Amino acid sequence: MADFLYEDLLPIGDDPTEYRLLTTEGVSTVEGPDGRTFLSVEPEALRLLTETALHDISHYLRSDHLTQLASILDDPEASGNDKFVALDLLKNANISAAGVLPMCQDTGTAIVMGKRGQHVLTPGDDEKAIARGVYDAYTRLNLRYSQNAPITMWEEKNTGSNLPAQIELYADTAAGHENSYKFLYMAKGGGSANKSYLFQETKAILNPDGMMRFLEEKIRALGTAACPPYHLAIVVGGTSAEFALKTAKYASAHYLDELPNEGAITGRGFRDLDLEEKVLELTRQIGIGAQFGGKYFCHDVRVIRLPRHGASLPVALAVSCSADRQAKAKITPEGVFLEQLEFNPGRFLPEVTDAQLDAETDGVSGTGKGAAVKIDLTRPMLEILAELSKHPVKTRLSLTGPLVVARDIAHAKIKERLDAGEDMPQYLKDHPVYYAGPAKTPDGMASGSFGPTTAGRMDSYVEQFQAAGGSMVMLAKGNRSKQVTDACKSYGGFYLGSIGGPAARLALDCIKKVEIVEYEELGMEAVWKIEVEDFPAFIVVDDKGEDFFAGVSTPTLTIGKRPGL
Secondary structure: OOOOOOOOOOOOOOOOOOEEEEEOOOEEEEEOHHHOEEEEEOHHHHHHHHHHHHHHHHHOEOHHHHHHHHHHHOOOOOOHHHHHHHHHHHHHHHHHOOOOOOOOOOOOEEEEEEEEEOOEEOOOOHHHHHHHHHHHHHHHOOOOOOOEEEOOOOOEEEOOOOOOOEEEEEEEOOOOOOOOEEEEEEEEOHHHHOOOEEEEEOHHHOOHHHHHHHHHHHHHHHOOOOOOOEEEEEEEEEOOHHHHHHHHHHHHOOOOOOOOOOOOOOOOOEEOHHHHHHHHHHHHHOOEOOOOOEOOOEEEEEEEEEEEOOOOEEEEEEEEOOOOOEEEEEEEOOEEEEEOOEOOHHHHOOOOOHHHHHOOOOHHHOOOHHHOEEEEOOOOHHHHHHHHOOOOOOOEEEEEEEEEEOOHHHHHHHHHHHHOOOOOOHHHHHOOEEOEOOOOOOOOOOOOOOOEOEHHHHHHHHHHHHHOOOOOEEEEEOOOOHHHHHHHHHHOOEEEEOOOOOHHHHHHHHEEEEEEEEOHHHHHHOEEEEEEEEEEEEEEEOOOOOEHHHHHOOOOOOOOOOOOO
8 A cells, every 4th residue: 555645736836936015005914822923914905916916917028028029039040920020029018018008909807816825814705805906907997898797598798897807716725825825817818718728638649759749730720819929838637627727727827837847656747848848849840930930839838747547638738828918926924016027128129120120121021111012901992902912821011091890799790681681881892801809998099909809700701701792801810711711712802910919019000090880889899990000911811722821730740840941
């Protein structure tokens, strides 16, 4: 019989995080029985911490993340498109850090995980105080309300506050943690959340070759809809499916970086640093790059091995996207502390950006402004289509003129009209359609943060809409299905990829006017008309049936060089 052994399943080491003090108010110590000291925390401290954390992660990034973006600009192996995306994301971070425009228009589901020490005292419902902090952040800041309450099984209504949040509080009984209340705050947008996957596998993949073949297939399938470069997390094993998925989410936020680097008979989880390096190299060879071809599909990879039941092998994948929104926090007898994020991202920008990069044109997919093909959207649709038809997939474009904005609910309503025998709305015949939904518009600005949403959600509408003369040019983020490629080939349409991530920069620099066209009652899901100037895009699917992503989606056992190298 084996000896009794116990070790925490996820034994995280010392926390190297740099914190800043928010306040000492609402926090005190009281003496209890047996000479024990207790930490008393008022609800206001929890509310203030939550509101501040959600403000910070909506506007600031970690310095390490910004360092990784800046390093792409200096890498001679990075493609021109890698560098163009990285530079745009750095510019976006600089704009967002002013605290007005959030870095992404999808300001996410608020997720709060807390670990409460045994000697922490609070006077009531901690979850309610934290939820109030979420409410205050989303209603006071220029964020977006994305939470839909189910009224019936089929009917939903936006809550108008971004509540409910996902709040999970746990008891922390570890020695030395008695008087601490620790937190992880996350804002998880739909695109990133939708790239969390669980696969129920078998021991057949528990070998180096089998695992790499499996991972290559799944990593390629992630696509670009969640705005790479990614922080990719892979969890192999787990005492349950849900534990594997939750571990992957925490790992993608670098919350588990201080795990041990080797296993033990206790069954503890550990990081496999060797496999992390191998998988990172895999992501750099498959050619997807930072959205439009190249090396930087991922910034880094975390691989965590967990124990498992002998009859079960869950494998979980999760990503944190270019809006890498999370922060640690803690309440101790010394006060309320929040992770110090980077308040000055401008220091990561090159001293010269546009002028320096203009000379580096490298064809139409280079990083300089001179490399982009200018498209005048004020021209008739037939002329726009004829101009786009001159250029191959992966061509970088600069769009100027009117766009119509419509996404999920608007598409469903227009489909209902077509099904009833009505005509396609003229605005979808005359103008390209941008799949997007804005955050709140700050006072004095034309637009709130207004980046693209995931194109794939509109795939089922394309054939019917193009047959009716609409959606001939579509603009969004991520890859499309074969039915979209087939429709574009049949009807002469195009799908243009917008850079996923720089929503604040697009709002400040590119979007000059926003007006409601139809369905005003839908809020951010309404049909809008916007005027854009030098709006960056890439041809992803053309009228000849070519799809840029088709060339990088099929797994191979032997990884060759990235296209273009």
